[in-house]
Amino acid sequence: MSDISGDVSVPEVGMSDEDFAHRPTVLREGTFEGKVVLVSGGGSGIGRATAILLGRLGARLVLCGRDPGKLESAAACLTRLGADVSTHPMSIRSPDAVEALFAEVVDRHGGIDVLVNNAGGQFAQATIDIKPKGWNAVVDTNLNGTFYMMQAGARHWREVARPGCIVNVVAAIWRGMPQVAHTCAARAGVVFLSKTVATEWAPLNIRVNCVAPGTIRTEGFGNYPREALASFSQANPMLRTGSAWDIAEAIAYLGSDAAGFITGETLNVDGGSQNWGDPWFLGRPEYFELNYAEARLPTHLKEQAR
Ligand SMILES: CCCCCCC/C=C/C(=O)SCCNC(=O)CCNC(=O)[C@H](O)C(C)(C)COP(=O)(O)OP(=O)(O)OC[C@H]1O[C@@H](n2cnc3c(N)ncnc32)[C@H](O)[C@@H]1OP(=O)(O)O
């Protein structure tokens, strides 16, 4: 994984493969021994950190994503760490590709135990300007793609009559997400889809949970302008971004037997952004600058504001 140094004025968080290969974890060695874990978007960022952690804990790993180069680089790292890993370039947006992926994985590994739906992304744009093609691209990736993967997982577990576990990576959407409305809507869809199937699929012994990251410093930050990055480090009361490792540990917990009585839940790993903070994906509009807001107040309210 490349190091995310950049020039954003936030405290550095550990971000390299090397760091993740050695970071202490509360999870016991062997927690995922004998388990096959499929991680979508496993070639970079949160997915890659998750694969490294789960590999260290004994999982056999299956990584998918669109870019074969990213997947190969992650696989090389995991192999160096002694993990068994296979890579499968594909897009989660294609239901046929998802079906083929599951068939390949069952063929190679004999089955799947845990599915981590981490693949996703968006572009920043004022909602009023989003074109249908852009809206559809983001919803197709984050909601539809995740649904195809979840359904394929459930069908597999139903067929082999084995327990299953799904962890979906969403986002801390709870106060809305200005400038990325498409992803906010799609992630809300995944949260409620997860709550719904947590009930429907309980008789199949399938647990379904979500992890909602706040601003997590990964390669993905490269998709946003400088103004956004500055706001990302001030988007929570801790006044910093999180690390992919913070999310990996939450995913590992929900994917493990330690969370055996948890289903339909969303675990926020966001530094408190639900309560305070202000991420702006294109930078903060002038309207929301505090001084600007005060300047627009009528005189009598200006007096009260002081
Ligand atoms: C406190 C809580 C905070 C939580 C969040 C904090 C920060 C979050 C960070 C992250 O999520 S990091 C993960 C980042 N990774 C990504 O975001 C992935 C990057 N994006 C993409 O891969 C793609 O943009 C996409 C969203 C998956 C779309 O992929 P696709 O290949 O289908 O689309 P395109 O062919 O590129 O475009 C289709 C269509 O979409 C519109 N569009 C695309 N990019 C832009 C853009 N930059 N600006 C405006 N519009 C865009 C456009 O209509 C495209 O059609 P055409 O006009 O090109 O025909």
Ligand SMILES: NC(=O)C1=CN([C@@H]2O[C@H](COP(=O)(O)OP(=O)(O)OC[C@H]3O[C@@H](n4cnc5c(N)ncnc54)[C@H](OP(=O)(O)O)[C@@H]3O)[C@@H](O)[C@H]2O)C=CC1
């Ligand atoms: N970093 C953050 O602050 C936050 C991230 N998230 C979410 O966490 C997840 C991981 O993000 P992060 O690690 O930060 O960023 P990355 O951009 O590194 O990860 C996104 C991954 O998704 C994969 N992906 C995207 N589209 C598809 C597709 N159609 N089919 C298969 N794989 C796909 C990408 O691989 P490839 O390009 O090879 O297809 C990539 O590995 C994403 O869903 C992201 O939106 C949520 C909240 C905050």
